[in-house]
Amino acid sequence: MRRLAEFIHDIAWDQLPERVRETAALRVLDLVSVAAGAAKDPLVEAAKEALGTVSGCRMEMPPVAQPGFVSVWGDTRKYPLATAAMLNAMLAHTLELDDVHTASKTHGSASLIPAAWSCAEYLGKSGKDFLLAVVCGYETVNRVGMAFGVSAHRNRGWHATATCGVFGCAAACAKLLDLSVDQIVSALGMAGTQSSGVWAFLGDGSNCKILHPARAAADGIEAAFLAKAGMTGPEHIFDAKDGGLLYAMSDGGDVSKLSQGLGEVYEILNMDMKPYPCCRSAHCAIDGILEIREQMEARMGLKIRNMSEAEILADQIQAIGIDTYLVGYKQCAVSDGCLHPKTILDAKFSTPYSVAAAFLCGTVGMEQFEPEVVFDPVVQKLLEKVTVHPADRFTEQYPKHWGCHVKVTMQDGTVYEAEVEDPSGSVARPLSREQAMKKAEEFLSVVCPGRETETIEELLNLESRNMLPSI
Template sequence: MSEGVIAELAGFVAELSYRDIPEAIAVKAKHHSLDTLGAALAGAVSQEAIRTRTMLAAAGHAGTAPLWGTGESLAPREAALVNGIAAHAFELDDTGGCDHSGAVVLPALLAVLPLAGRAVTGKEFLTAVVAGYDVGRRVMEGFGGYVAHNSVGWHSTGTCGAFAAAAACASLLRLSPAQTADCLGIAVSLASGTWNFIHDGAMTKRLHAGRAAEGGLTAALLAREGFSGPRRGFDDVWGGFFATYAGGRETKVERVTQNLGRDWMLRHAAIKPYASCRDTHAAVDAIGRLIEREGLAAGDVAKVRARLNTFLNGMVGGSDVSTMPAAQMSLPYAVAARICFGSARLSAYGEECRNAPELQALLGNVSILRDETVTASWASSLIVETVDGRRFEEPTSTPLGAPDNPVSLAQLREKFDGLAALTLPREQADRLAETMLGLERLDDVAALPKLLAA
């Protein structure tokens, strides 16, 4: 079933050009690129990014690739690692790709850009973005989709993200079909990351995006130098990627190349308005609708129960808010924050908000109702009881930022402006946004890395 999958993917990536890409997909690529850069500029002040920069500096690493939102620089591979960690650090990067495609594709591309050996046009850059998103999501689909792969315990941003970054870099470097096949084969050995962080809010979730960006870039550079990768990496053989990582479960490898070049995987990607796991967003929107419709104040809410299946409960059902990463994976916290603070944006996840007495009191009254009939976080409901005895059941629905419920360009700019302001002067952030939104008109994108340096 999977014979020739790597070769077919490699041919697609190597031959893809901007004229092949539908206009709507090209526009979406610009929006997701801008969104990712905003998330990464804010993430530059995260503890994860700071500690990684400190580690690399202590180890004597140096280079000229900018670390976004700072005045520091490193070699390209290390810059991809740091900027990928920063992009994912605050849970504000996009989702619905590999899962977090932006945080692996953009750091890898901008790090490898000076190594292209030529002027790279905006159209070429966008083509590489689309290639990365497409391959990363397609590899995940080879397992049967997000739930099928992640429920085994793998974190798809780390495992499938390595292929997204590899494909994007191969496209930008203009690797031949044979070199691109080597690149994707090498990425099989660089795919990693599990959900073990979920049990104590460890920082390693952010590491997965950085390592995938670094790994994909490494695979592309090795392939360019003639380093060979296994051509049967996706085959049903001992040591094959799908055969090994599926844990004995059925795979859907035929989906990897299904409608290749006709069905663009970027269409699945969503932009996140809230600083938390995407599977909390539908509940945040639902409680917001109820509060606004019924005119409820924070003090009116007595109890909230959220219906979740076992998989979702394991992912976002916890109430540990001792660290920011833990709180960002908590649906009860997201709901409580929306009630108490009127928002689940980044400011609501700071230590002061997490420890606020009113938040802690309400958090104890937000619980999970296990329900295996729930098929998705946006196909569930919240059951809310008020202090005066009223009871409401508010259904969840497609959350804001999804492809069929998109944020507007104005909302995207508002999000970007707020995040970029954490590390860049307003004038520089404006130039960066205008550059990204007009990317297809640029004959050379070499100035982009400088616009990201503080």
Template sequence: MRGTPAEPAAEVLARWAAGLRFEDLPADVVEAARRHLVDALGCAVAGIRRSAADPALAVAASLGGPPEARLFTGERVGAVAAAFGNAVAVHALDFDDTHPGGLVHAGAVTVPVALAVGEQAGASGPATLTALVAGLETVCRLGAAAPHGFHARGLHATSICGPVAAAVTAGHLLGLDAPTMTAAIGIAASAASGLLEFLHSPAGTKQLHPGTAAANGILAARLAAAGATGPSGALDGEYGLYAALAGRAPIRDVLLGDGWETTRIAVKPYPCCQLSHASLDAARPLAGAAPARVTVTLHPGAVPIIAGPEKRRPRSAYEAKFSVYFCVAAMLLDGRVGLDTFDRLDRADLLALAARIEVVAERGADVPARAPGVVEADGRRSVVDRPAAPDVRAKAAANLGDRAGAVFAAVDAGDGATGLLDAIEGCLT
């Protein structure tokens, strides 16, 4: 990708994305993209079944529009509305994938766009998958080029990087050439937003962020296709995305470098903030009797997100997912953390143990998501270098239910968006 040092990053990214072809994708990248497609679809079905995305799906259905694409629940609406509702469904349980270097939810802002615009365009399976990879690469690189830079300023990296990734995904399916894709990136970057203030409240605004990112990205691609323009300096210019929202220049070799970030996206084994996962893996061997004293060591960058006095007694299920106290206490008591862990916030034994957990900040990695998990309980110490990866299909099968086989078959057969959406609709009827 790279380009010359003088070229604006948006132009280099646009040229690469517009020219990407299925034949350019290494086999491991194709397999990774299919893995994250399966994971995202499973997370969406689980979120819908647990009513976690109901407000977004209701609004998406009410928007109507030309019947270009389907919500996962079956209603035909405009592609923008479909991507919005489906993206919220993917992220609603915070069970969807995360790229550790960028700390972005890659699948949530790309899979719904690939399916909505893919169905609208009648795209083939290879075309849909290629657009998905273009978007996955974009969102991961955008986040990783300023490691923890957006979060440190109170901004949600997924909703900052997501509109650009969604625009690239949609733009590829709409056949935008490089200059028009550059305009789409410039327009989408101006739609980047998303506050972390939800961390200090029981509000669920974070669940909505992938939806608005997906919708804004498709709008940007369509606007560019219609002749609207966007600045080529929207990413690395004087008032571009990084200068304005991260307060720093991007690491150009990360943003525009060689290699494939799609293969580095992590699938979540637990339905909670990824920054707790290494701690949960470290706590698992210590599970059993409730210890009298527990210490959890976190990267300093993780502390404002998953620790703090107000997080000892979460006020909502989503707030509990961002409480290392609640999550580690559940693991120590139950030996597991699953979707049902967050159904009861009033468990006396769990809250009593959460109140005894102390957090220590210690920099043990370059970014918070790569920090080791260190838990000490009554003198017993457990250390895990990095979170374990789950069996993706086993996780997806549990989320998809009895019709999981139809979804797997559609993915394995290389079906386009229409076939994939048929399979998902079957899971929810």
């Protein structure tokens, strides 16, 4: 871990490859925009009231606020540092559109960017300082996830976005606080002793998943500030024989991955950008069924123009079978909520639902997770025809590839098949810049209607700003 701490301490903006600098700005744009899109979410609004009460935040406080209070995206009020970071992290994870690092199975940006943003605003840091901290956060959270080992960590029930995310937050804030190497080691050690977050919410569809990156953000910030104050954390938090995380939360892992390729391989360049607002493990199946939909159109010489026409074809489907990797199967095709979604969150973690909605609607966007679509009898009828199975060949390729095979059997015996090695938005199949800008514009319109283009430019040019913009 010390080598990682030394990297965080020593790295300077001018040392970063140009592509890394550009990617950092793009990652911030993507995360901030999808967070902005959730700005009026009822659960986050309720959390503001609850956290305002326990943190002592005066909710009626004007935007000018008192020293030490910072902003929350899409809100004119100011909040205490850790509270603001928590709320921004909740926003970031609400729409299920935050980026993902497949080799670690982490959505680190959902916590590290909010933590770094709030800390940079609190400290009055420049956009360049903020972006450098973001790079440190990405390099940390992704390597921690790889050290755990994706399958072993997930199969024990741990939510890597939370358990690894706290390290990224501590790293980013340690950089902003200009901590020494020893202090950074302590900050990471204290982050590790607070590492938590499990997948139990899937069992009954509880909605606390957004608390995971929120707690990671707050705990990471506090770990960095406590390290600056002189509190020390365990340097061997990962490999200690008694209480080391790689043994407690995995099958031993590989501690060498914490420092492997530092300064040479930038994991921030290996991020998937999500095109669909649902669990990433369902994306390959969405791509597969959309490809089959096109095959049907070509074979039958028709164009499906609306859901009613798609319903006619859906009635002719006998079965939809999906083979995928074990983690994807466990996460999106086992619980009752996955098989029989009764809430929006259930639907976002249901491969059967995502496939049914994609086939009937021809796309999967925010509209497909509105109650009138989720509970549409036509969608519910089709999802009952979908079965998902774990397949060794996809499990063996995971996490390098998050793939699946989709097979649709019609009532007349006709079979359509599609195989997806990597889902759209992955490093192997990246979204175009036009698609990325369109995504950002769509969600920024929630908090700055009419100023979307201007806001995009502000976020893409943070490097030249003396302070962070208001969102």
